[in-house]
Amino acid sequence: xxxxxxxxxxxxxxxxxxxxxxxxxxxxxxxxxxxxxxxxxxxxxxxxxxxxxxxxxxxxxxxxxxxxxxxxxxxxxxxxxxxxxxxxxxxxxxxxxxxxxxxxxxxxxxxxxxxxxxxxxxxxxxxxxxxxxxxxxxxxxxxxxxxxxxxxxxxxxxxxxxxxxxxxxxxxxxxxxxxxxxxxxxxxxxxxxxxxxxxxxxxxxxxxxxxxxxxxxxxxxxxxxxxxxxxxxxxxxxxxxxxxxxxxxxxxxxxxxxxxxxxxxxxxxxxxxxxxxxxxxxxxxxxxxxxxxxxxxxxxxxxxxxxxxxxxxxxxxxxxxxxxxxxxxxxxxxxxxxxxxxxxxxxxxxxxxxxxxxxxxxxxxxxxxxxxxxxxxxxxxxxxxxxxxxxxxxxxxxxxxxxxxxxxxxxxxxxxxxxxxxxxxxxxxxxxxxxxxxxxxxxxxxxxxxxxxxxxxxxxxxxxxxxxxxxxxxxxxxxxxxxxxxxxxx
Amino acid sequence: xxxxxxxxxxxxxxxxxxxxxxxxxxxxxxxxxxxxxxxxxxxxxxxxxxxxxxxxxxxxxxxxxxxxxxxxxxxxxxxxxxxxxxxxxxxxxxxxxxxxxxxxxxxxxxxxxxxxxxxxxxxxxxxxxxxxxxxxxxxxxxxxxxxxxxxxxxxxxxxxxxxxxxxxxxxxxxxxxxxxxxxxxxxxxxxxxxxxxxxxxxxxxxxxxxxxxxxxxxxxxxxxxxxxxxxxxxxxx
Numbered sequence: 001x002x003x004x005x006x007x008x009x010x011x012x013x014x015x016x017x018x019x020x021x022x023x024x025x026x027x028x029x030x031x032x033x034x035x036x037x038x039x040x041x042x043x044x045x046x047x048x049x050x051x052x053x054x055x056x057x058x059x060x061x062x063x064x065x066x067x068x069x070x071x072x073x074x075x076x077x078x079x080x081x082x083x084x085x086x087x088x089x090x091x092x093x094x095x096x097x098x099x100x101x102x103x104x105x106x107x108x109x110x111x112x113x114x115x116x117x118x119x120x121x122x123x124x125x126x127x128x129x130x131x132x133x134x135x136x137x138x139x140x141x142x143x144x145x146x147x148x149x150x151x152x153x154x155x156x157x158x159x160x161x162x163x164x165x166x167x168x169x170x171x172x173x174x175x176x177x178x179x180x181x182x183x184x185x186x187x188x189x190x191x192x193x194x195x196x197x198x199x200x201x202x203x204x205x206x207x208x209x210x211x212x213x214x215x216x217x218x219x220x221x222x223x224x225x226x227x228x229x230x231x232x233x234x235x236x237x238x239x240x241x242x243x244x245x246x247x248x249x250x251x252x253x254x255x256x257x258x259x260x261x262x263x264x265x266x267x268x269x270x271x272x273x274x275x276x277x278x279x280x281x282x283x284x285x286x287x288x289x290x291x292x293x294x295x296x297x298x299x300x301x302x303x304x305x306x307x308x309x310x311x312x313x314x315x316x317x318x319x320x321x322x323x324x325x326x327x328x329x330x331x332x333x334x335x336x337x338x339x340x341x342x343x344x345x346x347x348x349x350x351x352x353x354x355x356x357x358x359x360x361x362x363x364x365x366x367x368x369x370x371x372x373x374x375x376x377x378x379x380x381x382x383x384x385x386x387x388x389x390x391x392x393x394x395x396x397x398x399x400x401x402x403x404x405x406x407x408x409x410x411x412x413x414x415x416x417x418x419x420x421x422x423x424x425x426x427x428x429x430x431x432x433x434x435x436x437x438x439x440x441x442x443x444x445x446x447x448x449x450x451x452x453x454x455x456x457x458x459x460x461x462x463x464x465x466x467x468x469x470x471x472x473x474x475x476x477x478x479x480x481x482x483x484x485x486x487x488x489x490x
Numbered sequence: 491x492x493x494x495x496x497x498x499x500x501x502x503x504x505x506x507x508x509x510x511x512x513x514x515x516x517x518x519x520x521x522x523x524x525x526x527x528x529x530x531x532x533x534x535x536x537x538x539x540x541x542x543x544x545x546x547x548x549x550x551x552x553x554x555x556x557x558x559x560x561x562x563x564x565x566x567x568x569x570x571x572x573x574x575x576x577x578x579x580x581x582x583x584x585x586x587x588x589x590x591x592x593x594x595x596x597x598x599x600x601x602x603x604x605x606x607x608x609x610x611x612x613x614x615x616x617x618x619x620x621x622x623x624x625x626x627x628x629x630x631x632x633x634x635x636x637x638x639x640x641x642x643x644x645x646x647x648x649x650x651x652x653x654x655x656x657x658x659x660x661x662x663x664x665x666x667x668x669x670x671x672x673x674x675x676x677x678x679x680x681x682x683x684x685x686x687x688x689x690x691x692x693x694x695x696x697x698x699x700x701x702x703x704x705x706x707x708x709x710x711x712x713x714x715x716x717x718x719x720x721x722x723x724x725x726x727x
Contacts, residue, residue, distance in 0.1 A: 139668035146675050149683075158690045162699040165683055169639055172676050173630060176646050179669065180623065183654045190608050190657075209607050239702040298704055307704065 001046075002054045002063060005039045006130065008032060009123030016115040026086050029115055033079040036122065040075045044068065049474070059197050060133045065481035069335060070262045071129035072478075073342050074255040078122050080456045081247050084350055085118065087452025088247055091357065099157050100360040106157040114154055120147035121251065128259040134182050134196035134266070138175070141227060141263055144256060145171045152244040163236075163243035170236040171227055178223020178263075184216035185267075198266055205273035213270070217280055220267050221287075227260035230287045230321060231294035234314050238298070241310035242362065246353025249306065253313045254346035258338050261320065265486060268324065272488040277327070284325030285415060291318030292422040300429035304362045306352055308433060309345065312388055315426055316341040322419065323403040324486070326410050331483045333402030339475075340395040340467060341388075347460035348384040351377050354453050355437075358445050364433055369442030376454050378438050380461055385434030387464050389427040395467030494535045495612040498528050502618050502652070503594070506625045509645065510586040514575050515637060519564045522641050525622075526556025526648050532655050536611060548666055552651075555674050560644060567681045568637060571688035578634045578695070586632065593624040608657065615656040622649030634695045636687050640680045647673050 012032040019025045047054050048068055055062040063071065089111055096105040108114075124147050127140035145168065153164040186196060188211075192204035201208070226233040241249045271280045295315035302308040316337065323334025354377040359367055371378035387394035390401075400423070407416045505525040512518050530552035533545050579586060597620035606616060626646025630639050687699070 135666075136668065139672055142669075142672040142676070146672065146679060149679055153683075153686075156686075159701055161683070161686055161690050162702055165636065165687065165699060166702075168676070168680060168683065169630070169643065172643055172680075173627070173646065176643070176650055180650045180653065183650065183657060186654075187606060187608070187657055211604070212607070215604065238704070243702065302704070 001039060001043055002056055002061065002130065005036065005043065006061075006123065006126050008036055008039070009119045009126060013116045013119035013123060016119060017112055019112070022089075022111060025112065025115055026089060029082050029085055029089075029118070032119065033075070033082045033122070036126075037075045037079045040068075040072055044072070044478075049477075059199055060136060061130045062132050063130050064132075064485060065478055066265065066485045067129040067262065069478050069482045070258050070338075071126060073258060073339055074122070074125050074129065077254045077342055077346050078251065080459055081250055081346065081350070082118075083452055084247050084250075084353075084456040085115075087450050088245065088353070089114070090452075091450075092245075097155070099155075104157065106155060109150065109154045109156060113150055117147050117150045118251075121151065121256075123147075125255055125259050129262060132198045134185060134198075137263055137266065138179055138182055141178070141224065141260060142172070142175045144259065145175060145227070148248070148252065148256065151248045152240050154245050154248065155243075160243040163239040167236045167240040170233075174223050174226025174233060176223070177226075178220050181216045181219030181221075181223055184212050184219060188212035188216055198269065201270050202273045205270060205275075208270070208274050210274070210276060213274060214276070214279055217267055217271065217283075221264055221280075221283055224260045224263040225287065228257050228264065229260075229291075229314050229317050231291040231314060231318070234291065234294065237314060238307045238310040241313065241349075242304055242306040246306075246349050246356065249309070249352075250346035250349035253309070253349060254342035257313060257317055258342060261317065261338070265324070269486060269488070272486065281325045281327060284321045288318040288320075288322030288325055289415070289418055289422070291315065291321065292419070292426070296422050296425045296429065299426055299433075302429070302433065303364055305364050305367075305433065305437065306349075306356070306362055308364070308430070309348055309352060312348075312426070312430065313341075313345055315422075316345070316388075319400065319403060322415075323406065326403065326406040326415075327487070328406055328409070330403055330406030330410070331486050332479055333399050333406055335479045335482055336471075337396065337399035337403065339479075340399050340464060343460050343464050343467075344384060344387045344394070344396060347380065347457045347464070348388060350453070350457040350460070351380045351384060354449065354457075355381065357453075358447060358449075359442075364437060367437045367442065368440040369438070371438040373442045373445045374449060376449055376458070380457050382434060382438050383461055384457075385431060387461075387468075389430050390423065393465065393468040395464045397468060398471075492535075492612050495532065496614060498532060498535075499612065499614040499618050501525070501528050502622060506622055506645075507587065507590055509625060509629065509641075510590040511583050513577055513583060515568060515573075515577055515635070515641075516565065516575065518577065518638065518641050519561050519568070522644050522648070523557050523561035526560065526644065527553045527558075529648055529652050529655070530556055532615075532652065536655065548670075551667065551670055555670060556644070556648070559674070560677055563678065563681045564637065564640065567684045570685055571637075573635065573637075573688065577638055579632055580634060581632045586628070589628065590625060593628070594621050597621040597624060606657070610656050612656075615652060619649045619653035619656070622646075622652060625649070636680075636684045636695075640677060640684065643680070644673075644677060 012028055016025050016028055043054060053062050053064055092108055096107055099106050124140050124143040131137040131140050149164055149168045152167055153160050188209040189201055192207035193200040229237040241252060268280050271277045291314050295311045298311045299308055320334045320338050323330040323337060355370060358374055387396055390396045407419055505521050509518060509521050512521060530549055533549050597617040600620055601617035623646055626642050626649055629645055630642030633639060
């Protein structure tokens, strides 16, 4: 079952490169993610919920609760956005388009390539979540970069080209450093185990060479941190998120950043087992707060709403990193926050896509009154804005509160006060922009909102609302067991 | 076998310093290719366990891709885009050379500080792989053209490969092939991107890729709200 889970996206990718009929390919784009999601659920209920861990290749590939948690987010989000993708591709299908910023004409990439790369993206992310071997993990993370580069360059104009180039080069160099980190890890484990398999390393953690292990962590942290969008390695992120099609931004923010974080967490697991977790926790806290600071600086007074959302992703990656750094209940909060952030941010990006396609500008000051002109998107925009800044009754309130609680129980008042201050600053900057865009009288828009572009964000909005009121038992169980993995069995 | 490795290492130093001084893009492409092919031969001399069939496959794969496929791909990209043949560095060649020599010294010092917990065939490999990584990073940052940034990336990857191959004799070859495939596809996509950048911008200077930024304080009205305001002004007139 695990093997078919990995293979389905890759087979779908090959099929969508081969199929010439557009409607047939779109049908595949809907069906294949649904099958993927059903398989994920099946694996959970048949194996993981009863404590089994499905394995392949002698432990190289296996799905522990931590990996499963991120896989489930990825698969669910991909399923929801694939519906949005159908509507989007119908609209963007043929002919030259006028670039609304520079007024030039441009073409889109062929739909077959776009769909195929979407599937490759899903496949490589699935591979990231199931990899237990550090080498394989590296291959999978680098492959996600390569699969997403053509997605960002869907609109073939100069801005998206610039974004793609920065993304490709910065992430490739970053991930190359992570490869060096992997080799350092191999040096560190030379007396412990010949293979870089997570469970082997955990079992022989006391034999690891501490100096080389720390060096390895720094390189892996910088490498995958680049991909995750932690400041100061985040520079590709706002460009790529603002220039790619909105559904791609939604997937990048909601799933890819999480997957990169999972790669760092695997390393953290080994640190916990080796008993030197204070080293990695300090790094998590410092870079988490730094990311929040950078995001706050750029969100306040931001002029482009997609860039604002991108900086907000940097902020939330910072919060998640901080939560893991604080340890204890902070880890629970961080994982819950990752889930909430994925759903909320994807919804906001999808809504941003709707706004962009109707009003045709990304500049905040040109937009007014979308609450009236685009009733559903406008409502979702405000709801999402409140949700992402951590207002009740949405899920993010609970996860942020949990992390805050962890930082208070941790007893370091500097961290708590900086964290609270940055949260307030970002809340002010973000809500100001959200309300500026939704209130007032805007130009009337003739075209109605398309159903396929509305239903996916509405579903996501309902999910984050439910997560704000209650935490389903099964979900709590998964997060708890993932937390145990990250804290180590002591 | 150690002598062969040391010959390769000397070639590596010369290649790195030459890369820093080289003024023609084509020359850089050949240098990086030669360096890659030489490093590809390294597993042959890592004779801890004799030459296995898989060593043969890896050596052939790496030498073919780094020594032949990359230069062919990049020279083709270079021919297609019709740019000036000079490298155009942001830091002059002579300063680059001096920085390169400092990088070499720092690499040797770093190797002293970070003692390897194992013995390897030649002690030179580790510091020189650091040196190559430094040079690769330096080239990526200080060279203007997109294509030279790709060359910097390949150099960086060569350095990392040299480190990896010297410590891992028992690395699973599936992973090694996966890494090679990823790097190959990365360079392939970058090559295509270079072509698109030329088509879109009429040049491949990566420093002119500067439209996307946060605070756009510019005199010329290039950005969305400037256009908006100027349009609004025109309308009001």
